[in-house]
Amino acid sequence: MHGFSEWSSVKLDTLPVAVAYPRSTEQVSTIARICHKWRVPLIPYSGGSSLEGRTAAPFGGVSMDFVYMDQIIQIHETDMDVIVQPSVQCVDLNDKLKQMGSGLFFRMDPAPSAKIGGMISTNCSGTNAVCYGTMRDWVINLTVVLADGTMVKTRQRPRTCSAGYNLTGLFVGSEGTLGIITEAALKLAVIPENYSVAVVPFNTIHDAVSAATKVIRRGIPVAALELMDGGITRPRVWKEKPTLFLKFAGSKLMLDETIQRVREITESHGSEDFEFAHTEHEQKLLWSARKESLYSLLALRKDGEELYQWRNTDVAVPLSRLADIIVASKEEAAALSLNACVKGHVGDGNFHENITCDGTSPEECKKAKTAVKNMVSRAIGMDGTCTGEHGIGFGKKEALEQELGDKTISFMIHCTLAYKQKILKGILDPHWILNPGKVFDR
Amino acid sequence: MHGFSEWSSVKLDTLPVAVAYPRSTEQVSTIARICHKWRVPLIPYSGGSSLEGRTAAPFGGVSMDFVYMDQIIQIHETDMDVIVQPSVQCVDLNDKLKQMGSGLFFRMDPAPSAKIGGMISTNCSGTNAVCYGTMRDWVINLTVVLADGTMVKTRQRPRTCSAGYNLTGLFVGSEGTLGIITEAALKLAVIPENYSVAVVPFNTIHDAVSAATKVIRRGIPVAALELMDGGITRPRVWKEKPTLFLKFAGSKLMLDETIQRVREITESHGSEDFEFAHTEHEQKLLWSARKESLYSLLALRKDGEELYQWRNTDVAVPLSRLADIIVASKEEAAALSLNACVKGHVGDGNFHENITCDGTSPEECKKAKTAVKNMVSRAIGMDGTCTGEHGIGFGKKEALEQELGDKTISFMIHCTLAYKQKILKGILDPHWILNPGKVFDR
Numbered sequence: 053m054h055g056f057s058e059w060s061s062v063k064l065d066t067l068p069v070a071v072a073y074p075r076s077t078e079q080v081s082t083i084a085r086i087c088h089k090w091r092v093p094l095i096p097y098s099g100g101s102s103l104e105g106r107t108a109a110p111f112g113g114v115s116m117d118f119v120y121m122d123q124i125i126q127i128h129e130t131d132m133d134v135i136v137q138p139s140v141q142c143v144d145l146n147d148k149l150k151q152m153g154s155g156l157f158f159r160m161d162p163a164p165s166a167k168i169g170g171m172i173s174t175n176c177s178g179t180n181a182v183c184y185g186t187m188r189d190w191v192i193n194l195t196v197v198l199a200d201g202t203m204v205k206t207r208q209r210p211r212t213c214s215a216g217y218n219l220t221g222l223f224v225g226s227e228g229t230l231g232i233i234t235e236a237a238l239k240l241a242v243i244p245e246n247y248s249v250a251v252v253p254f255n256t257i258h259d260a261v262s263a264a265t266k267v268i269r270r271g272i273p274v275a276a277l278e279l280m281d282g283g284i285t286r287p288r289v290w291k292e293k294p295t296l297f298l299k300f301a302g303s304k305l306m307l308d309e310t311i312q313r314v315r316e317i318t319e320s321h322g323s324e325d326f327e328f329a330h331t332e333h334e335q336k337l338l339w340s341a342r343k344e345s346l347y348s349l350l351a352l353r354k355d356g357e358e359l360y361q362w363r364n365t366d367v368a369v370p371l372s373r374l375a376d377i378i379v380a381s382k383e384e385a386a387a388l389s390l391n392a393c394v395k396g397h398v399g400d401g402n403f404h405e406n407i408t409c410d411g412t413s414p415e416e417c418k419k420a421k422t423a424v425k426n427m428v429s430r431a432i433g434m435d436g437t438c439t440g441e442h443g444i445g446f447g448k449k450e451a452l453e454q455e456l457g458d459k460t461i462s463f464m465i466h467c468t469l470a471y472k473q474k475i476l477k478g479i480l481d482p483h484w485i486l487n488p489g490k491v492f493d494r
Numbered sequence: 495m496h497g498f499s500e501w502s503s504v505k506l507d508t509l510p511v512a513v514a515y516p517r518s519t520e521q522v523s524t525i526a527r528i529c530h531k532w533r534v535p536l537i538p539y540s541g542g543s544s545l546e547g548r549t550a551a552p553f554g555g556v557s558m559d560f561v562y563m564d565q566i567i568q569i570h571e572t573d574m575d576v577i578v579q580p581s582v583q584c585v586d587l588n589d590k591l592k593q594m595g596s597g598l599f600f601r602m603d604p605a606p607s608a609k610i611g612g613m614i615s616t617n618c619s620g621t622n623a624v625c626y627g628t629m630r631d632w633v634i635n636l637t638v639v640l641a642d643g644t645m646v647k648t649r650q651r652p653r654t655c656s657a658g659y660n661l662t663g664l665f666v667g668s669e670g671t672l673g674i675i676t677e678a679a680l681k682l683a684v685i686p687e688n689y690s691v692a693v694v695p696f697n698t699i700h701d702a703v704s705a706a707t708k709v710i711r712r713g714i715p716v717a718a719l720e721l722m723d724g725g726i727t728r729p730r731v732w733k734e735k736p737t738l739f740l741k742f743a744g745s746k747l748m749l750d751e752t753i754q755r756v757r758e759i760t761e762s763h764g765s766e767d768f769e770f771a772h773t774e775h776e777q778k779l780l781w782s783a784r785k786e787s788l789y790s791l792l793a794l795r796k797d798g799e800e801l802y803q804w805r806n807t808d809v810a811v812p813l814s815r816l817a818d819i820i821v822a823s824k825e826e827a828a829a830l831s832l833n834a835c836v837k838g839h840v841g842d843g844n845f846h847e848n849i850t851c852d853g854t855s856p857e858e859c860k861k862a863k864t865a866v867k868n869m870v871s872r873a874i875g876m877d878g879t880c881t882g883e884h885g886i887g888f889g890k891k892e893a894l895e896q897e898l899g900d901k902t903i904s905f906m907i908h909c910t911l912a913y914k915q916k917i918l919k920g921i922l923d924p925h926w927i928l929n930p931g932k933v934f935d936r
Contacts, residue, residue: 206902207879212619212628212879213881214885431652452657463661
């Protein structure tokens with residue numbers, strides 16, 4: 053369970069030699085001190101749903117499972133923030149805030165299994181990011197245990213701060229390789245009065261992306277703006293066409309106006325169908341096709357087919373290149389006779405290609421690998437990135453090198469200054485015991 | 495001009511020994527290489543409007559003035575981003591975007607003199623931050639020259655990215671002490687269809703802050719939410735009362751609804767007066783009292799009075815403590831017979847106390863210093879920060895120590911791990927030549 057994951061698109065057989073279950077920051081510090089002394093790898097573990105093998109143990113070592121550090125420590129309603137431990141599930145946090153009648157929620161919308169620790173260490177994004185930003189924008193401060201057991205709090209609790217270096221932002225997205233997050237203060241947002249959802253099929257991906265881009269360029273306030281192609285929408289009753297899923301949030305009046313304006317745009321891009329939810333039940337039903345797209349994809353696979361590459365091809369490009377890269381990548385998948393579907397956070401220029409293929413066939417696996425590799429190269433060639441939200445893990449280390457080049461990577465690991473000391477990774481974790489084998493190699 | 499600033503609340507007599515005027519990243523690199531070799535301090539200079547003496551030269555050295563690196567290099571309309579050099583003025587960038595008819599703008603709203611380089615190095619905030627975040631949220635990537643002349647680009651250009659460490663966020667807010675910013679890609683936003691502005695006086699600061707907090711807690715979409723007290727509003731025709739300045743953005747329908755809802759809240763907090771702009775001209779007029787508050791303050795000073803502490807007391811606290819700290823700080827100023835006014839970005843819990851006093855009177859200066867020091871301590875005691883947006887410069891180094899404590903500060907400067915190597919500042923700038931004497935001392 054702690055070294056292998058069916059979800060992950062990259063898999064390893066190596067397992068950790070032990071699992072530690074700390075119950076406090078102090079215990080994490082003690083464990084780190086011991087591991088540091090004896091050079092034992094330490095792999096933080098919370099939700100375990102990483103898609104890039106972040107919790108895998110290529111060098112054995114200790115998996116540090118935060119399951120007993122799952123407390124919501126404080127909720128400050130007036131300050132609109134909350135202090136949590138790493139194993140709090142995002143969904144549970146929002147349930148708790150709802151039960152209290154606080155009118156507040158935590159704005160990220162990851163896969164349901166995601167926990168705060170992992171969401172921080174990958175800089176989680178999800179469907180709400182187009183309007184509300186990524187995890188980095190919602191973390192106020194962190195308590196972090198460094199490789200040798202030193203405990204550090206990155207900053208105090210006001211929503212805005214210019215005091216000293218942005219250590220919070222340094223640890224967010226560092227995938228457990230610079231320090232171990234044991235506590236976090238998070239910003240909360242006000243739950244919108246009303247939501248609505250619309251589902252709009254288009255004839256081509258270019259039409260769908262053009263319509264989405266126009267919605268954004270006109271500044272029409274959408275809460276989420278997702279694209280799925282025929283492949284994924286197939287198991288539902290929806291038409292097998294590239295489809296935009298839109299979420300709206302605000303007052304009744306605002307929603308009516310916004311939906312009307314979006315409709316005019318989608319019609320001008322050849323969509324004849326505009327289904328929107330009149331009730332909360334209908335909303336859930338419409339949105340479920342997006343939310344459950346993975347399960348739909350699983351249901352599609354033939355007997356003996358394994359989920360080889362699931363969402364692995366998370367890449368992001370500048371908005372103007374989104375339709376091009378989606379079309380090119382789908383064409384390549386088709387040429388290779390791969391079953392590939394697209395799911396995109398259109399507003400961020402971030403999308404996922406989901407490939408299912410027979411994991412027992414070396415030839416199929418090779419084709420899928422080629423398709424992924426080419427898509428990543430394509431994204432990088434468009435001034436994009438090999439990952440918009442899933443992170444590097446051990447699956448995309450080569451892609452990261454290709455993307456950033458030697459100079460920036462050695463800046464991250466070693467010091468490129470003349471005196472050749474090591475910085476960041478090299479200094480914060482000199483024995484490379486924190487989540488080794490991920491993001492970069494030594 | 496390069497070492498001394500009338501604007502700054504802290505002043506030094508020392509001057510730089512030379513001013514360098516680079517015209518490219520390569521020239522910056524050459525200058526850095528030479529300064530690194532000969533251990534000459536390097537002080538980046540763009541707008542020169544720092545309030546905490548960031549451009550001062552306590553150890554002499556070279557002031558690096560970016561006046562010839564003032565180009566908007568690329569505007570990507572569809573990608574909604576722009577690539578600029580450090581000396582581009584925020585106001586000029588927005589004028590250019592307007593002239594082009596792009597419908598886009600850069601969302602930060604600093605003092606009119608601010609330039610992009612300085613805005614990045616202080617993590618600029620301003621009146622729009624309540625709704626749209628701070629500078630950190632709008633910088634996509636940076637080209638940075640390190641202390642020894644190494645050139646690094648932090649990442650590529652998609653709006654979302656999880657590839658490798660967040661080097662961009664490390665340099666934003668580092669006040670020129672970790673590297674020199676020579677180029678930046680910035681996210682743009684869509685200009686709202688309509689704006690409106692309202693000005694609402696209250697009987698007490700508690701009433702004003704409570705009303706503002708309620709607006710935020712109800713999730714009513716305001717574009718800016720500023721508080722000014724009687725002192726500052728005095729030179730205008732406004733009533734001498736604590737006053738909220740609100741900005742609204744969106745469609746006509748949205749604005750009408752939003753303004754109506756805000757009005758209900760302000761009335762329930764005892765405000766009898768709610769003035770809002772019907773025309774663009776009226777908007778400008780109403781907002782000008784906020785925008786020109788510094789000049790109003792200057793106009794207030796008596797003959798011989800110098801602007802001793804202007805905006806120096808920028809602090810931020812969790813929202814629930816905002817009214818308390820404002821009232822306590824104003825009471826203390828009154829007890830010390832100081833002329834003090836308050837200007838606050840209420841939605842962020844960030845505010846400025848402006849003190850004017852006779853700079854030639856040692857007694858007055860001492861009292862002002864005491865008031866500032868106590869307010870900073872008060873903010874830190876409330877889990878707040880000594881600076882929400884102005885940064886540390888050389889005026890708040892002691893406050894930073896008080897706020898973060900030895901452990902976090904030595905994490906920023908030196909490595910606190912057992913083997914005692916130095917990290918971050920210590921490694922990136924081993925000879926402390928980059929903007930020395932600011933943020934921390936060696």
